[in-house]
Amino acid sequence: MPDLLLELFSEEIPARMQAQAADTLRKLVTDALVNRGLLYEGAKAFVTPRRLALAVHGLPGKQADQREEKKGPRVGAPEQALAGFLKSAGLASIDQAKIQSDPKKGDFYIAVVEKKGRPTAEVIAEVIPEVIRTFPWPKSMRWGTGSLRWVRPLHSILCTFGAEGDEPEVVTFEVEGITASNITRGHRFLAPAPFTVKRLDDWMAKLEAAKVVADRDRRKDIILNDAKDLALAAGLELVEDDGLLDEVCGLVEWPVVLMGAFEERFLDIPDEVIRATIRANQKCFVLKDPKTGRLANRFILISNLVATDGGAAIVAGNERVIRARLSDAKFFWDTDRANGLESRMPKFDHITFHEKLGTQAARIARIANLATIIAPQVGADPVLAEEAALIAKADLLTEVVGEFPELQGLMGRYYAQGEGMAAEVAAACEEHYKPQGPGDRTPTAPVSxxxxxxxxxxxxxxxxxxxxxxxGSKDPYALRRAALGVIRIILENGLRLKLSSLFADLAERLELPEVKGEFRYRTPGAATEEAADLLSFFADRLKVYLRENGARFDLVDAVFALPGQDDLFELVLRMKALARFLESEDGKTLLAGYRRAASILRIEEKKDGKAFKGPTSAALLKEEAEEKLAAAIDDVKEHLAKTIAAEDFEGAMTALSDLRAPVDAFFEAVTVNAEDAALRENRLKLLDEIRTATRAIADFDRIEG
Structure with a gap:
């Protein structure tokens, strides 16, 4: 079956856009073909700095013919209706239509419309220009006198279609003066002359000969393997960096791996600073000495040229730039250490955290105060927690962090260690930002x-x-991430914190600054309302977190619905025990019995316009089954109180399972809606006792399934 080859040749495409652009091109083109009835066997997109390409395999030579029956008006319908039918069906006269009989509606006209399938090449010539003109680049530009917007000036379009063994045809179309052909070019400097290609294998082979590796994954493999080999030959190890590998792969069409060096005196700088400097400024990889575990004074650079001098001039140029950048980094490092962290703290008085929340200094004071409150609850020394909180943000004003913001926290640890601060304080300077994402670790040291x-x-x-x-999707201050960070820290460390009191206490003491000459007053009770709303937000975040980890979010709802549930670790323990119970036969049966009781209560309470609340009257328990149920409920309540107080949630579930048999027996033997009004009310109160007993564990009304 025929294959399609498409290449869009342009000036350099930014590396950060390349992978997404390749996926987008594949999806847009294949979706458009499928929508036009052209199914395919496979498709693969390619991208280099100067070209975006797509190969679609196993396309049919033409669209399938279509036959459609179009129903028309009844026989004898007015002329106007017949004329409209003829026009829509493309018929010259009503004699060309068939008559079909319907036993109920009578005779009516049918037009058989046959549509011949178009050649695939003709459809491609229609699809590709539309894709090019509407391609969704994150940023695009317009050049010359045309109206086409592309990421960079588009120079040529290659488009061929044909079966293997045949001479493929050039799919002819034109976009803003650029006519599709079978011509492309190789490497900008190593093989710039144009050449013709036929299909995918021919295109890839000729590009390779013209010093272009078209396959992005293969370029990455070449870079990674050659870099590792070069490092190994020098007795060193490559410090792998997937993000940097993706970026440099998008900067070269013919990767050439070279090694450079810098002076050993720069190794006095922390490894992270050296790596950030070399990575950010020259897109180079760093190397590690396996004997010391620290960085070596070598780096790996990726060139896009095969130089006649073996790359000596390229290496020398990179070494000059890296030397200058490392000199700056060393100056920043030495300056920061000479001044110390404490000297920077007064500057926070003049830095606004948020217009409505005051300065960074005020915020740091609040954090320090809260850290001393939390410290005893997590096994930390309050004095060290306060010291760490007061100094943790100081590195934000250092020269190194100003140059490399991604090193905030880490540099605070280095500076704190250098000043002889307690190890717990230094660690907290780095770890208090964690976790910063789903893959980031959580702090485990109490002060941190x-x-x-x-x-x-x-x-x-x-x-x-x-x-x-x-x-909605807007979260400019990353508050969802902050809440998820709190949740992970609590759950992964098994912490027992009452969040409501922490929220309310901090909200009560929060002093809002003067804004534009006006003081902002908060209404009485605002702190309590904010704390409750924030706890509800945490419940939503917890549901998302647990669902991503395979838990049932409805059980979080069921447990959180009970009053006073702000101990997240206890809540999860309770939820896991409940999940296991509901998977058992006892749990499934009791849940069914509960739902039956709750359904009857809802109906009767609505009918009577009042709620039926226990306790029941022992004198009105007439049937043996209701007597046994009442006794079982009393026993279960007693056991639940003891097991929940001891946080023995497995024991609580065992106690709850004792209700299964009495509840089943009650519904089999007892008529709830007895004719005697007093008896009926007592039995409805007994159903409420079931509801009350289960709510010691969770709100069973919120459990799904």
């Missing part, structure tokens, strides 16, 4: 935990106080 929680909770309470909550 206290400061990390204080930092995130202060952020959340503050933005709730000024009503700057996330809405």
């Amino acid at each position: 935990i206290a400061v990390a929680l204080a930092d995130k909770i202060d952020t959340l309470v503050g933005f709730w106080a000024i009503d700057e909550k996330p809405t």
Whole structure:
């Protein structure tokens, strides 16, 4: 079956856009072909800095013929209706239509419309220009006198279609003066002359000969393997960097791996600073000495040229730039250490955290105060927690972090260690930002935990106080990430914190600054409302987190619905025990019995216009089954109170399972809606006792399935 080859040749496409552009081209073209009835066997997109290409395999030579029956008006319908039918069906006269009989509706006209399939090449010539003109680049430009917008000036379009063994045809179309052909070019400097190609294998082979590796994954493999080999030959190890590998792969069409060096004196700088400097400024990889575990004074660069001098001039040029950048980094490092962290703290008085929340200095003071409150609850020394909280943000004002913001926290740890601060304080300087994403680790050291929680909770309470909550997909202050960070820290460390009191206490003491000459007053009770709303937000985040980890979010709802549920670790323990119980036969049967009781109560309460609340009257328990159920409920309540107080949730579920048999027996033997009104009310109260007993564990009304 025929194959399609498409190449869009342009000036350099930014590396960050290439992978997405290839996926987008494949999807847009294949979707358009399928929508036109052209199914295919496979498709693969290619991208280099100067070309975006697509190969679609196993296309048919033409669209399938279509036969459609179009129903028309009844026989004898007015002329106007017949004329409209003839026009829509493309018939010259009504004699060309067939008559079909319907036993109920009578005779009516049918037009058989046959549509011949178009050649695939003709459809491609229609599809590709539309894709090019509407291609969704994140940023695009217009050049010359045309109206086409493309990421960079588009120079040529290659488009061929044909079966293997045949001479493929050039699919002819034109976009803004650029006519599709079978001509492309190789490497800008190593093989710039134009040449013709036929199909995919021919295109790839000729590009390879013209110093272009078209397959992005193959370029990455070449870079990675050659870099590892070069490092190994020098007795070193490559520090792998997937993000950098993706980027440099998008900068070269013919990767050539070279090694450079810098002076050993720069190794006094922390490894992370050296790596950030070399990575950010020259897109080079760093190497590690396996004997010391630290960086070596070598780096790997990726050239796009096969130089006649073996790359010596290229290496020398990169070494000059890296030497200058490392000199700057060393100056920043030495300056920061000479001045110390404490000297920077007064500057926070003049830096605004948020217009409505005051300065960074005020925020740091709040975090320090909250950290001392949290510290005893997480096993941390309050003095060290306060010291760490007061100094943790100081590295934001250092020269190194100013140059490389991604090193915030880490540099704080280095500076704190250099100044002889306690190890716990130095660690908290780095770890209080964690976790910063789903793949990031959570802090485990008590002081780091206290400061990390204080930092995130202060952020959340503050933005709730000024009503700057996330809405829809908008979350400019990363409040969802902050809440998820709190959740992960609590659950992964098994912490027992009462979040409501922390939220309310901090919200109550929050002093909002004067804004544009006006003081902002908060209404009485606002702190309590904000704390409750924030806890509800945490419930939603917890559901998302647990669902991503395979848990049932309805069980989170069921447990969170009970009053006073703000201990997240206890809540998850309770939820897991409940999930296991509901998977058992006892759990499934009791849930069915509960639902039956709850359904009857809802109906009767609505009918009577009042709620039926226990306790029941022992004198009105007439049947043996209701007596046994009442006794079982009393026993279960007693056991539940003891097991829940001891946080023995497995024991609580065992106690709850004792209700299964009495509930089943009750519904089999007892008529709830007895004719005697007093008896009926007592039995309805007994059903409420079932509801009350189960709510010691969770709100069973919220359990699905």
